[in-house]
Amino acid sequence: MKLYPLQCGKFKLDGGAMFGVVPKSIWERTNPADEKNLIELGTRALLVEDGKKLILIDCGLGNKQDEKFFGHYSLWGEDSLEKNLSKYGFVKEDITDVFLTHLHFDHCGGAVEWNDERNGYRPAFTNAQFWTNENHWQWATEPNPRERASFLKENILPMQESGQLNFLPLPATGNYGFAPDLKMDVIFVDGHTEKQMLPVLQYQDKTIVFAADLIPTAGHIPLVYVMGYDTRPLLTVEEKDKFLRQCIDNEYLLFFEHDAHHELASLKMTEKGVRLDETFSFNEVFGY
Template sequence: MKLYPIESGNFKLDGGAMFGVVPKTIWNKTNPADNNNLIDLAARCLLIEDGNRLILIDTGMGDKQSEKFFGYYSLWGTHSMDKSLAKHGFHRDDITDVFMTHLHFDHCGGSVQWNQDRTGYEPAFKNAKFWTNENHWEWATKPNPREKASFLSENILPMRESGQLHFIKRPDGDFLVESEMGFGIFFADGHTEKMMLPQIKYKDMTVCFMADLLPTAGHLPLPYVMGYDTRPLLTLPEKEKFLRTAAENNYYLFLEHDAHNEIITVENTEKGVRLKEVHKCADLL
């Protein structure tokens, strides 16, 4: 097995929304904002090469939305899905599986693209199976008013219409399950219904893809919960359980949204779980 970081692009979001009730005077120390109160974010995906399978975890925003849409997110940098895949010797047609932690636009927008004459949409990975879970699919395709702007039908429905959509099976009551993907999955409901976090046994490490349970290293303290979370009081025990386990077992936490910290480890302290070490993907993967 080999792991490759795939940088699909960088963007910015309002720092207050990213840190919920935490005052700017505190979060600005770890995630400094610009003059518009926006903080740097990444859309860092992960590619798993395992035998004959090439599994891509999340796909970023993609590029099919309007200039006005992308204007809300202050895109920056030169990263792209195709350039990052090519850097490691791959093409999007090589991908056999696309695993989506959840279906918010910044995690799955790159799964679907315009067709050739721009009259409709098609899967951006033509040879891949697309994986979500049935509970989350129902949640995303019948969105509540709060999340409706994050669940865009053009990002989601073409996967089913193409016949390439598949559901991960989840036994009721299990917090962490082994999956048909070849890695474990931690299910979390605080951010959105049945978000899935891969846990990958790699060399002598456990690499955890953190999605939106831990967006950046600055979110480590338990109360530092995003304003985007639909059930913040549920995020707290999920985050506590996960981080406590990560500290006890020296998990390597792959940060999808932290533009400046790629992989971290954590440790237990008198103040709770805190940052231990920061690592570059190039040094570990």
């Protein structure tokens, strides 16, 4: 097995929304804001090469939305999923499976593309199976008012209409159907959205957790640093407490999806609770 970090694109969001009740004077120490109070974020996916399987965990914003839509998110930088796939010698047609932590547009937008020839939407990964879970699918396709703007039907329904959609069992441990030999477990959390899935991968002599939106950046590690976007923030605090202790006990490395500048981090226990220890690039830890 080999893992590849893939920056799918970078955007900006309001720092206050990203840190909830934490004052700007505190969160700006780790995530500095511009003159519009926006902080720099990424959409980093993780590519898993395992035998004949090429599994993509999340796939960023995509590029099918119009200029008005992307104007709300201040896109910056030159990264794209296709560009960074090609860096490792792959194209989208090589992907066999797309594992989606959840179906908010910044995590699954790249799963579907606009096809001018057929005048409609189609899966961007023509040879892949898409994986979510039934609880989250129902949550996303019958959205509550708070999350309706994050669950875009054009990002979601074409996966089902194509016949490429699959549901993971709850709980998902061991055999996933798409890669029975893959050393991966899944942690389910419900504070951000219903049944978000965090993959846990054994790689070389390390354990890597894809932290998704439970801990989107290195600045979100302290327990009460919870996004204003979370549907159940108090539950997020409970889930983070359990998760961070698990990370400390097992020496997990966190893989950040939304941190524009840090790929991996280790944690340490302090008198104030779990805190950031060190940040690393994949190259520093795994030699590439």
